[in-house]
Amino acid sequence: MIASARRRPAHLGLLAILGFLLTPALASAQLISFPKQELTDYTAQNPFDRLPDGRPKVPDGLIERARGLSSEEVWAVLQEKGYNNQYADGFQVLHPGKTMVGRAFTVQFMPLRSDVEDVAKAKAKEHGVSRLTNQTAIDMLQPGDVLIVDLFGKKVNGTIVGDNLFFYVMKATHSGGLVVDGSIRDLDGISEIDMPAYFRAVDPTPIGNVMLTGINVPVRIGDVTVMPGDLVVGDREGIYFVPPQFVQEVLDQADETHIHDEWTKKKFDEGKYKSSEIYGSPSDPKLQQEYKEYLKRRLDEIRKQRSSR
Amino acid sequence: MIASARRRPAHLGLLAILGFLLTPALASAQLISFPKQELTDYTAQNPFDRLPDGRPKVPDGLIERARGLSSEEVWAVLQEKGYNNQYADGFQVLHPGKTMVGRAFTVQFMPLRSDVEDVAKAKAKEHGVSRLTNQTAIDMLQPGDVLIVDLFGKKVNGTIVGDNLFFYVMKATHSGGLVVDGSIRDLDGISEIDMPAYFRAVDPTPIGNVMLTGINVPVRIGDVTVMPGDLVVGDREGIYFVPPQFVQEVLDQADETHIHDEWTKKKFDEGKYKSSEIYGSPSDPKLQQEYKEYLKRRLDEIRKQRSSR
Amino acid sequence: MIASARRRPAHLGLLAILGFLLTPALASAQLISFPKQELTDYTAQNPFDRLPDGRPKVPDGLIERARGLSSEEVWAVLQEKGYNNQYADGFQVLHPGKTMVGRAFTVQFMPLRSDVEDVAKAKAKEHGVSRLTNQTAIDMLQPGDVLIVDLFGKKVNGTIVGDNLFFYVMKATHSGGLVVDGSIRDLDGISEIDMPAYFRAVDPTPIGNVMLTGINVPVRIGDVTVMPGDLVVGDREGIYFVPPQFVQEVLDQADETHIHDEWTKKKFDEGKYKSSEIYGSPSDPKLQQEYKEYLKRRLDEIRKQRSSR
Amino acid sequence: MIASARRRPAHLGLLAILGFLLTPALASAQLISFPKQELTDYTAQNPFDRLPDGRPKVPDGLIERARGLSSEEVWAVLQEKGYNNQYADGFQVLHPGKTMVGRAFTVQFMPLRSDVEDVAKAKAKEHGVSRLTNQTAIDMLQPGDVLIVDLFGKKVNGTIVGDNLFFYVMKATHSGGLVVDGSIRDLDGISEIDMPAYFRAVDPTPIGNVMLTGINVPVRIGDVTVMPGDLVVGDREGIYFVPPQFVQEVLDQADETHIHDEWTKKKFDEGKYKSSEIYGSPSDPKLQQEYKEYLKRRLDEIRKQRSSR
Amino acid sequence: MIASARRRPAHLGLLAILGFLLTPALASAQLISFPKQELTDYTAQNPFDRLPDGRPKVPDGLIERARGLSSEEVWAVLQEKGYNNQYADGFQVLHPGKTMVGRAFTVQFMPLRSDVEDVAKAKAKEHGVSRLTNQTAIDMLQPGDVLIVDLFGKKVNGTIVGDNLFFYVMKATHSGGLVVDGSIRDLDGISEIDMPAYFRAVDPTPIGNVMLTGINVPVRIGDVTVMPGDLVVGDREGIYFVPPQFVQEVLDQADETHIHDEWTKKKFDEGKYKSSEIYGSPSDPKLQQEYKEYLKRRLDEIRKQRSSR
Amino acid sequence: MIASARRRPAHLGLLAILGFLLTPALASAQLISFPKQELTDYTAQNPFDRLPDGRPKVPDGLIERARGLSSEEVWAVLQEKGYNNQYADGFQVLHPGKTMVGRAFTVQFMPLRSDVEDVAKAKAKEHGVSRLTNQTAIDMLQPGDVLIVDLFGKKVNGTIVGDNLFFYVMKATHSGGLVVDGSIRDLDGISEIDMPAYFRAVDPTPIGNVMLTGINVPVRIGDVTVMPGDLVVGDREGIYFVPPQFVQEVLDQADETHIHDEWTKKKFDEGKYKSSEIYGSPSDPKLQQEYKEYLKRRLDEIRKQRSSR
DSSP states (O other): OOHHHHHOOOOOHHHHHHGGGHHHHHHHHSSSBOOHHHHHHHTTTOOSOBOTTSOBOOOHHHHHHHTTOOHHHHHHHHHHTTOOOOEEEOOEESSTTOOEEEEEEEEEEEEOOHHHHHHHHHHHHHTTOOOOSHHHHHTTOOTTEEEEEEOTTOOTTOBOOOHHHHHHHHHHHTSOOEEEEEEESOHHHHHTSOSOEEEEEEOSSOSOSEEEEEESSOEEETTEEEOTTOEEEEOSSEEEEEOGGGHHHHHHHHHHHHHHHHHHHHHHHHTOSOHHHHSSSOSSHHHHHHHHHHHHHHHHHHHHHHHTO | OOHHHHHOOOOOHHHHHHGGGHHHHHHHHSSSBOOHHHHHHHTTTOOSOBOTTSOBOOOHHHHHHHTTOOHHHHHHHHHHTTOOOOEEEOOEESSTTOOEEEEEEEEEEEEOOHHHHHHHHHHHHHTTOOOOSHHHHHTTOOTTEEEEEEOTTOOTTOBOOOHHHHHHHHHHHTSOOEEEEEEESOHHHHTTSOSOEEEEEEOSSOSOSEEEEEESSOEEETTEEEOTTOEEEEOSSEEEEEOGGGHHHHHHHHHHHHHHHHHHHHHHHHTOSOHHHHSSSOSSHHHHHHHHHHHHHHHHHHHHHHHTO | OOHHHHHOOOOOHHHHHHGGGHHHHHHHHSSSBOOHHHHHHHTTTOOSOBOTTSOBOOOHHHHHHHTTOOHHHHHHHHHHTTOOOOEEEOOEESSTTOOEEEEEEEEEEEEOOHHHHHHHHHHHHHTTOOOOSHHHHHTTOOTTEEEEEEOTTOOTTOBOOOHHHHHHHHHHHTSOOEEEEEEESOHHHHHTSOSOEEEEEEOSSOSOSEEEEEESSOEEETTEEEOTTOEEEEOSSEEEEEOGGGHHHHHHHHHHHHHHHHHHHHHHHHTOSOHHHHSSSOSSHHHHHHHHHHHHHHHHHHHHHHHTO | OOHHHHHOOOOOHHHHHHGGGHHHHHHHHSSSBOOHHHHHHHTTTOOSOBOTTSOBOOOHHHHHHHTTOOHHHHHHHHHHTTOOOOEEEOOEESSTTOOEEEEEEEEEEEEOOHHHHHHHHHHHHHTTOOOOSHHHHHTTOOTTEEEEEEOTTOOTTOBOOOHHHHHHHHHHHTSOOEEEEEEESOHHHHTTSOSOEEEEEEOSSOSOSEEEEEESSOEEETTEEEOTTOEEEEOSSEEEEEOGGGHHHHHHHHHHHHHHHHHHHHHHHHTOSOHHHHSSSOSSHHHHHHHHHHHHHHHHHHHHHHHTO | OOHHHHHOOOOOHHHHHHGGGHHHHHHHHSSSBOOHHHHHHHTTTOOSOBOTTSOBOOOHHHHHHHTTOOHHHHHHHHHHTTOOOOEEEOOEESSTTOOEEEEEEEEEEEEOOHHHHHHHHHHHHHTTOOOOSHHHHHTTOOTTEEEEEEOTTOOTTOBOOOHHHHHHHHHHHTSOOEEEEEEESOHHHHTTSOSOEEEEEEOSSOSOSEEEEEESSOEEETTEEEOTTOEEEEOSSEEEEEOGGGHHHHHHHHHHHHHHHHHHHHHHHHTOSOHHHHSSSOSSHHHHHHHHHHHHHHHHHHHHHHHTO | OOHHHHHOOOOOHHHHHHGGGHHHHHHHHSSSBOOHHHHHHHTTTOOSOBOTTSOBOOOHHHHHHHTTOOHHHHHHHHHHTTOOOOEEEOOEESSTTOOEEEEEEEEEEEEOOHHHHHHHHHHHHHTTOOOOSHHHHHTTOOTTEEEEEEOTTOOTTOBOOOHHHHHHHHHHHTSOOEEEEEEESOHHHHHTSOSOEEEEEEOSSOSOSEEEEEESSOEEETTEEEOTTOEEEEOSSEEEEEOGGGHHHHHHHHHHHHHHHHHHHHHHHHTOSOHHHHSSSOSSHHHHHHHHHHHHHHHHHHHHHHHTO
C-alpha cells in the first residue's frame, strides 16, 4: 500500500549509515527518554549479554527452545515468582497455531499535540534524525526482535504497518513478530506473510494523529509493563512477557511439563484410570514410581538430543 | 499442563472403585442438592430408559441420527411446543463444522466462600469423598455425555480444564463434548484434540476461587435451564438443549427438512424459478405435486437405508 | 431450512412474469419510496449505463478488475475526493480471503408496526404485488448484484436468509454477495456455499417482527450512506461502497499501487535497505529512477495483458 | 455557543415568511421524501384533526392528560393491541422526574456524501430553500411538538443542538421536548433550561459530516418505527411512541390504573394483608366489592373534576 | 401498575393464614430445594438466634449500628478473613446516599421451561400452595429483610416488582431494601418510595418467561455466593454480603475507623502536615501518642452514648 | 478509611522538610523521568511564569476567569489552532454543575513488576525518598493544582484516594480537583467533600499491584497527551486540557460567546424570529447592527467590572 507515501516525502538516506548509533541520539530527542544507562539499571537482573542498544540479549538458543512454550507453562513459573502482571490477551491473532518468540523491541506513541511534537522534531534534527515516524523505529529492528507497539488501542489512524512495512519487519526480524495495542492495515496482504502478529483491530487508514514518543522505553500493553529485551512468547491465547532472569527456569520446567503431559495422556489413553488417579500427580505409589522413571528417562533423552545438535 | 498439580496433592484411589455410586453420596454433600428422586420427578416426561444416576438416556441410535441436525431444525419443533428458552450462543467454538451431540452431564460452581465450602467438604468426607473439585465431577462422565459447566462466565481462574483433562473428557465421553460458561486453558494443546467444545474465554490460570456446588443439578447456561439428560446439539451457531420427550419428533421432522432443502436447491439450481415460486412451499400446484412425490420417495429411501444398518 | 415456510403460504406465481417491472410498482407501495427519477437524479454523476431499474451499471469488465482491490486502495482515492464515509466494518466475514465485488442492490426493513404495514400491503396489492417480504426483494436480484440489507443490527428475527435463500441469492447474482446489518441463519449450510457474505450475527430464528420498507432506496450501513448501484468491494477487513464516478480512477490507481508494492517488497527482499530508504518513495535519486522505469514497464505489461483478453 | 456560527453564514430571512409552506417544498428536495399524501395514507387510522403539514394532531387536552402517564400504562394497552415495538430506552435523561409529552416531529440525518448532498441542495434551491441544516427543520417546529431526531447514534459531530438552539426549541414547542439518537452539546447550559430531553451522549463538537435527509418522514429510534404525529410520552425509564388511534384508550385505562394503584397502596398501608390478597386483584369477594365501589367513586370524581376545568 | 393483574387471576386467600409455615412446604416444591436443616448446617458459624425459617437473625441493634458502615469498612475485615467474594456492584442505585442494611432473603428464578414448571406447580399444589410467582416469595418477607433476587440479569420481563409491590416490600420489611440482578418497572412511582433499591435495569414489561426455582436458597449475585441471613450492606458504590459470624467484628472495627478518619481530617484541616505524616498512621511518636489518646477517648464516648440509648 | 494504613507503616517525617526540592530528586528515581529542563523545553511556548518545579504557572486571575468556561468554548479555539486531541470524557462526575479549573499536576502508575520497582525504590532511597506511593505525589500538590492520574483505567486496586486523602487533596490544592483514569474508594465520604472529581469507577479495595512511575511527566488520559501545567477545565461533559499559550485567547473569546448567547436567547425570547434569522449570526443587517452594538456595550461592561475588582 502506497497511500501514505505520497504525502510524506522522506530523505533519510543517512539513516542507514547511522545504524544502531541511532538509539543514543534518539534518546534525547524523544518525549519519553530512557537512556541506555537507565535501561541497564532497570534490567540489572539480566543474566545474559546485551545488544548494542543496551537491551538484554536472551540467547538465540533459548529463543529457539522457547518455541515449544505455551502460555500456561510461562504462567506456572511467573506466578511462583510473584509476577502476576506479565500476560496480555484480547488480540486478534494473525496465524493461530504459529508460536511467536523473540526479544521485545518497544515503541510508544501518544496522541498528537503540535507544541510538543515540534520540540521533539527540532531536538531530533539537532541529532541528525530528520524524521520521527513509525519507520524511524522500524528501521532499527534486529534479527530476533518482536516489535511491541503502544498505540493506546487506537483503531482509525492507529495502523502501525500495512503489508509493505509488515514485509520489511518480517525480513528485518527474521520473522520475529509484531504486537500492537492498536491496529494494522492491508490485512489481505499481511495474511500471506509468514510472521506472527497480534493486533486489536484492522483499518484502511494509515497511521496519523499521533506522535512517536519513545523507542525502547518501558511501555504498557494491557496489564503488563513491558521492558525492552523481555522474552516475548505468544500463542493462540495471548502473549507472555518474560523477564530475562526467568527464561532459563521457564524452559527447564517446561521440559518436565511436556513429559508429564505426555505420560498423563498415555495413561488416560489406556482407559483404566479415573482422571484423579493420574492427574495432577498419580495417587498410587506404584504409578508415582512409574512416572518418576519415565520423567527421568525422557529428560535424559531430551537433553542428549539437545546437546547433539 | 501440570501447574495445578503441585499445589494439590490428591489421594483418590478409592474413587475409581466407587464408580457411579458417587452420585447419591454427593447429592447430600453438595450445596445445591438434587437427589435422584427429584431428577426423576422433574424429568417425568422422559420416554426413554434412564442412566444409573437417574438421567434420561436418549438412545445411542438417536444420538447418532442427531449428528445431522442444525440449530434451525431444533428451533422449528421447540418453538411449536412453546419452548423458547432452549438455545444458548455467544461461545467460542473449538472445531467449527464439527457437530456436538450427547447427553447433558451438568456441573455447577459458585464463588468460593470458605464457611460454606468447609461444610460441604466435611459432608463429602462423611460420605467417603475426599475431595470436591472439577475432577470429582469429571471422573463421573460416561460415554455419550456432554459436560455442561456453569462457571458463571468466569475467565480468570474459571478454566474448567486444560489439555490433560480435556483429553480425559474426550476419552471418557467418547468425544461427547464440553460446554462451559467460563473458560479453558492450554488452547494450543486442546486445539489438537478431536472433541467439540464451546467456551466463553481462554486463560492461562488454573481453576480457583470457586467451589463445586452441584453435579447433575439443573443449571443455567445463558438463557437456558439445562436439565441433566437433555440432548445437547451444538453447531457453528450455538447450542440447543432438547428435552428428551421431543427428541424423536425433532429428528423425524429434520428428515423432511433435509429433503425439502435438497429439492429446493435442486429447483433453484435449474435457474427457472423466482425464489418465491419454490420456497417456502411451491406456489404452482404441479410443483407442489412434484415436491410431494419427491418427499415421499426420499423419505422411503432414508428409512430403508436407516433400517438396513 | 423450511421452518418459516409452513406459516407463510405464498402464491406469487405471477411475480416471475413481472420481472423488473416490479420496481416502479413497488416504489409507490413501499413506505420509503425512491422512484426511478429520484434515483437517476441523485446518482447523476454516474458515467456508465443504467440497469432497467435505474441503478448505475458499473460495467462487468470493471467489476472483474475490482476483484484485485483491497480496502486500502479504495480508501486512498476516496479520501482524496473528500469521501470519508464509504467504509463499513465490524462484520463476521463468511469466507475470509474471498473478495466480494458487485453492484449494490439495497433493501431496508424497519420495526413492524401493523397500522403502517397494513397500508403498505394494501398499496402493494393495488399494484399486483401480493406479498411484501424479504423474498419480494430477493426475487428482483440480477447477476452482478450484491444484496445490501439494512436490518438495523437485529439478531433475533433479523435473519435475512437461511441456506435455501442464500443458495438462491448465489445463483441469481452469480455469486455476487450479501451484506446484512442484521443476521443470517443456517450457518452450517451457508458455510458450504461459495458466495461472500458479511453479517453481524447468526441466529436460529427466521426473519420476523419487521416490515419491508424499501427496495433500492438509499440505506445506511454502519457509517455509510449506500446508494443503489454503488460498487461494493469487500475484503477481510470490511466493505467499501464506491460511487460509480470514482470506479475507473480507483482501479487505475490500484494498478500503480500493486506495482509499487511489488517493487517495494522486491527491494526489501534484497536486504540492503532500511525501510525508509525505499518506502513510501525511494530517497535515493538513482532508486527513484529505477522505480519509475519499473513502474512504466509493468504498467505497459498489465495494460497489454488486459487488452489482449 | 457560537462556534458553528462563524463558519456558516446564513441568509434565511425569507424562511420565516414561508412558514409551514416549507414542508411541501422540502418534500421534493429531501433524499427521503414522504409527501403529505403519503403521510395521510400511512396514518389513516388517526381519529383527530391534522396539522397543516399533514401530521395527526392529538388534541391539546389529551396531551395535557398524558402528562400523568407512565411507560407501564402505555405498555399495557399497546401490547394488547399487538404493538410491541413502540418503546425506546437507553437514553440519558436531562430532567428525570419531568414527564415529556407531545406530537412527534421527525428529522432524519444520514452520513454525508457530497454527490448526494449536492443534488439535494440544488433541489432545495429550486424550491427557494437556501440551506439544508438542522435549523431548516428546527425552524418548522410548532407548539406541542417533540423533536425526534435520527442521528444514528452519532456522538462526535452528532450534536443536534447546543444551548442556544435548545432554548429556541423550548420556546417554539412550548417546552415540548427533544429525543435524539445522537448527541447534544453545551450540557451545562442546557441543564438550566426547563424542557425534557433524551440523548445518547454529549460532545463539545458541533453537528457535521452528516446531511439532512428527511423532515417528518418515518424514522427509526431504537426498535421503534416513529411516524410523524405519534404521541410521544417520556418518563424516567424511556420513551413510548403512541399511534394516535390508541391515545384515548391509553388515557382512559390509565385513569383506572391510577385508582387501582391508589387503592392497592391504601390497603397495603393498613398492614393487614399479604400482597397476593390484594394485588393484582383482590382474592376475597368482599374486598373485590370494596374495590369496585372505590373505582366507580373515584372515576366519577376524576371525570367531574376534568369536565369542570 | 395493574397490567399484569388482568391476565393472572389469583385466589391465594389461604396463603395469609399459612404464614411462615410456607417455607418447609415450598422447600419440597421448588426446583432448587434447600431445607431448613441444610440452611442450618451451611450457616453453622452463625453466633446469633435464628428466624423461624431457619435463617440466622443478626440482632436488630447490630443492624441499626450497621447503618453507619461503608463498603470499605466491610472490605477491611472480610479481606483479612480471606473472604474476597462478598462484594457486588454495577447496579443502578435508587436513592444514593441512603445506606441499605438488613438480612438477606433470597429468591431465585430460572428461564421458563414448561416441563419443569408443571412439575413444580403440581408439587406446590400438593403442599397447599396454589401459585408459584414473585408474590409467593414477597408474601414471606419479614421486618428487617432485604429481598435479594437472582433474575440472571434479565431486563425485558425480568422486572421483579413495579411500584405497588415495591410499596408492599417497603411496608413488609420496614424499608429493608431490594437487590435484583434483573430489573424493575414503574421507576417514576418507585422513586417516590423511601426504600433503598439496587437493580440492573428498568423496563415497562411485567415479569414473565421465568419460573420461580428457589426461596431462601444460596444464590449468586455478581461474584458473590449469598446465603440466606447474610447481613446486607449497600452504599453508593455497591453491596456487601457479610456472613453473620463477622458482623460484630466489622462493626467494632468500623468504630475505630470512624475515629481515625475524624482525627486524620482534623489534622489535615490544621494545614501543618504532609499527608504521609498523618495517614495511614502518624509518623511522629508524639502524634502517635496524640492519636492513641484521641482514639481511646472517642471510643469511650461512643460506647457510653450507645449504652445509654 | 484506615484500611491501607495498617499494612503500610511510613516514616516520612523528613519529606515535609524537603518540600518542592523533591521533584529533581525524584526525577532520577522514577522509571519514566522527565527532568525540569525537559519540561521547560517541551512547554517552551508557555507565556507565563513557572512554578518552582518547572511547570507553567497559568496566573491565578486567569484560573478564576476560567471558571465560567464550558467545553464548547474551549473546543472553538483549540480546533482553530488544529489541536484536536485535548478533550477527554467518559468519566463519572462527582459534583455535576461545579466547574473544575486548575493547573495539571500529573502522576503515572504502571502495572507492578518487582524487578523494576526494586530498582526504582533503591534509586529513590539514594535520593533520600523513603517511599514511592500515591502519597509521595500527593504530598507535592500546590494550591491551584488539579491532580491528573494515569492508572490505565484500573478499577480493582486502582483507587488513587479514599475520603481521607481526598480531603487532603482538597485542602492542599484549595479545592483544585482530581482526574483519575482509574478509580476512587469511599464514595459516600467523598461525596460530602466540596472538590470536583472525575473518575472511571469506584471500588472498595485500596490502591495496589501498581508502581509509581512518574510525577509531572507527560501522561495520556483518554485521547489526550497531558503536559504538566496545562490548564484543566472540567464541566458536566468532560475535561479540556488547554496548553498555556492558548489560555488568554480562550478566555477572551469566551467573553464574546457569552454575550452572543445572552443576546441570542434574548431575541429568541421575544418570539418574533425563526432560529436561523438570529443564530449563528443575524441575517438581517439591522439585527447585525443591533448585535454589534450590544456586543460592544457588554464587553465594555465586563472589562470595567473585571478591572474594578
